[in-house]
Amino acid sequence: MSLNKEFLTLALDVMGGDKGPLITIPSAVMAINHLPNLHLILCGDENIITTELARLNISEQTLAHHKQLSIFSTSEVVEMDEKPAFALRTKKNSSMRKALDLVNDGKAQACVSAGNTGALLSMAHFVLKTLPGVERPALISSLPTHDDDKHVFMLDLGANVFCDSHVLYQFGVMGSVMAKQVDGINNPRIALLNMGEEAIKGSDHIKQAALELSENKDINYIGFIEGGDIFSNKADVIVCDGFVGNVALKTCEGVARLVYKKSNVLIKTNILAKMLTFLIKPSLKKSFKSMNPDQYNGASLIGLRGIVVKSHGNANSSAFFSAIMEAVKEVERQVPEKIKRSLEQGLSPQ
Amino acid sequence: MSLNKEFLTLALDVMGGDKGPLITIPSAVMAINHLPNLHLILCGDENIITTELARLNISEQTLAHHKQLSIFSTSEVVEMDEKPAFALRTKKNSSMRKALDLVNDGKAQACVSAGNTGALLSMAHFVLKTLPGVERPALISSLPTHDDDKHVFMLDLGANVFCDSHVLYQFGVMGSVMAKQVDGINNPRIALLNMGEEAIKGSDHIKQAALELSENKDINYIGFIEGGDIFSNKADVIVCDGFVGNVALKTCEGVARLVYKKSNVLIKTNILAKMLTFLIKPSLKKSFKSMNPDQYNGASLIGLRGIVVKSHGNANSSAFFSAIMEAVKEVERQVPEKIKRSLEQGLSPQ
Numbered sequence: 001m002s003l004n005k006e007f008l009t010l011a012l013d014v015m016g017g018d019k020g021p022l023i024t025i026p027s028a029v030m031a032i033n034h035l036p037n038l039h040l041i042l043c044g045d046e047n048i049i050t051t052e053l054a055r056l057n058i059s060e061q062t063l064a065h066h067k068q069l070s071i072f073s074t075s076e077v078v079e080m081d082e083k084p085a086f087a088l089r090t091k092k093n094s095s096m097r098k099a100l101d102l103v104n105d106g107k108a109q110a111c112v113s114a115g116n117t118g119a120l121l122s123m124a125h126f127v128l129k130t131l132p133g134v135e136r137p138a139l140i141s142s143l144p145t146h147d148d149d150k151h152v153f154m155l156d157l158g159a160n161v162f163c164d165s166h167v168l169y170q171f172g173v174m175g176s177v178m179a180k181q182v183d184g185i186n187n188p189r190i191a192l193l194n195m196g197e198e199a200i201k202g203s204d205h206i207k208q209a210a211l212e213l214s215e216n217k218d219i220n221y222i223g224f225i226e227g228g229d230i231f232s233n234k235a236d237v238i239v240c241d242g243f244v245g246n247v248a249l250k251t252c253e254g255v256a257r258l259v260y261k262k263s264n265v266l267i268k269t270n271i272l273a274k275m276l277t278f279l280i281k282p283s284l285k286k287s288f289k290s291m292n293p294d295q296y297n298g299a300s301l302i303g304l305r306g307i308v309v310k311s312h313g314n315a316n317s318s319a320f321f322s323a324i325m326e327a328v329k330e331v332e333r334q335v336p337e338k339i340k341r342s343l344e345q346g347l348s349p350q
Numbered sequence: 351m352s353l354n355k356e357f358l359t360l361a362l363d364v365m366g367g368d369k370g371p372l373i374t375i376p377s378a379v380m381a382i383n384h385l386p387n388l389h390l391i392l393c394g395d396e397n398i399i400t401t402e403l404a405r406l407n408i409s410e411q412t413l414a415h416h417k418q419l420s421i422f423s424t425s426e427v428v429e430m431d432e433k434p435a436f437a438l439r440t441k442k443n444s445s446m447r448k449a450l451d452l453v454n455d456g457k458a459q460a461c462v463s464a465g466n467t468g469a470l471l472s473m474a475h476f477v478l479k480t481l482p483g484v485e486r487p488a489l490i491s492s493l494p495t496h497d498d499d500k501h502v503f504m505l506d507l508g509a510n511v512f513c514d515s516h517v518l519y520q521f522g523v524m525g526s527v528m529a530k531q532v533d534g535i536n537n538p539r540i541a542l543l544n545m546g547e548e549a550i551k552g553s554d555h556i557k558q559a560a561l562e563l564s565e566n567k568d569i570n571y572i573g574f575i576e577g578g579d580i581f582s583n584k585a586d587v588i589v590c591d592g593f594v595g596n597v598a599l600k601t602c603e604g605v606a607r608l609v610y611k612k613s614n615v616l617i618k619t620n621i622l623a624k625m626l627t628f629l630i631k632p633s634l635k636k637s638f639k640s641m642n643p644d645q646y647n648g649a650s651l652i653g654l655r656g657i658v659v660k661s662h663g664n665a666n667s668s669a670f671f672s673a674i675m676e677a678v679k680e681v682e683r684q685v686p687e688k689i690k691r692s693l694e695q696g697l698s699p700q
Binding site for chain 1: 468494495496508511512543545546552553576577578579580581582590592593594596597598599600601602603604605606607608609611626
């Protein structure tokens, strides 16, 4: 197997995620139908994959000559609750590991997985290595804002527990590249997440990161931002360490679930609410469309020599499809190459 | 002025908050009407206070013999955007400082302020000092959960940027006292906020704090909790450092504002949605009653030798009233004394 230059090739860990192939295979088929020049290598249990494809009317015979789909048969699966170090050490023939190996061997241009986040982070870091000059990779994702047409990138969302000032600085540069390349934003506004907007607040390493970012002329550093302003479209990229980012992101999901539950109780107990919710469903959908979690699925692990997109474990087909499209975009825009170049420029003599 | 034993006496910084006396004075009057044994010392500009009281039909003559209200005239105000260190050094005659001094001098049993949070933390720490054995004070507040009848205490919400393992341990003990005394919960469940629930995750100081908490037999330590579970009623007390707590709390407020804004756009642009909201208003109110921010107003600064309750700067009268009631509860339950005792027990030979 070698990389076909006419096609954009991705390796999918089809076994990952809460429902594995039941979700990933239909998404893969959606994706190749959507993009005629997309080639997907489905890494996983061959029997399961062929059964799932058959259900979608793609027979083994068709598959043998399929230009857009191929199977890379693997014998192991990284479980969702497996310890990352254990998975890294023992699951060398897993669908996750093989999908990453394909990227490293130049046989695929990116890897997409909905599997165990910790294991994916460890394996991707081990297999693909960081770009020259990058100290730590980061998990980045986009979130909705008050402005329907805009979203905000946030990193690190959990790849690193603690980040020193220079790592935070590098995240700022990497986030700036993502906002420029993936979202087409000119001169993206970069902010550091802090306890307050005043320059005197926060830890020493955050203040030092602020200094480093403001000294890079290619970076539009706008200062500190508070948790309450993540969604207010004041910044295009928000930088924080992985612990804080992970807590903030999961707290958002927790609040959303709380509001959803309270609304649901209301709709279930009030017949009027039920009737009218049904009637205004299209408007309701439109109003909250920009907050639809499916389109925000696909956090990218950046700072590595290859492209890795992590889908939510409980993603549905439409959400996993979004993660595949995210990977396509990053391949087309050559994100790793541009991160490398930006960091080299920032690190040139000042 | 000396403490009247028949009354429960609080010192109010009536100048603090975005609208100062316009909010704090009506709340004070609501509070004394609600509790006949409550005495409030109104610290602030005498002219403004008497004018506001007159508007509420309390004349200067009435005030002179009032059993529940007195004025402590002050000449300075800590501005909402003032640097804490500057306020601490220069605003010794401010309403905030004098309210704290009254607690320190034994003339009031607690202080309530809606003023500049950073300045209040610095001044309270400086004036009241920490309890014996307490390394750092913490800002604690309660938040709603999925279960309408239950809420969860979270600390630290921003008094300290970084907390080492022993400080986090102490916060666990202090939070346990708050849940027991203020909420009447037997054997409250204490959790540490972390990036994941697995014991291998998180920083070394969080793992060490987990160990210290699990070794204290008086503490019902239940393990790590993720940001997404803050509201799921899995724990009664959630412990984290001030940076993480502050970001998480403000992120919640940001998500709530985002949802509110999107709903409002929907209601404004859809006549059916407008009707729906109007018709089901009582049910809507009932469903979200447990999430009403007014009742969650009043974060307490604990670990000090006196009781200090911080109201949101933009609190309305009903919310500032809640903050006063929170202070009353803590006085009645002798929270500082019980924190002191719990920490002494935990520190006794094991």
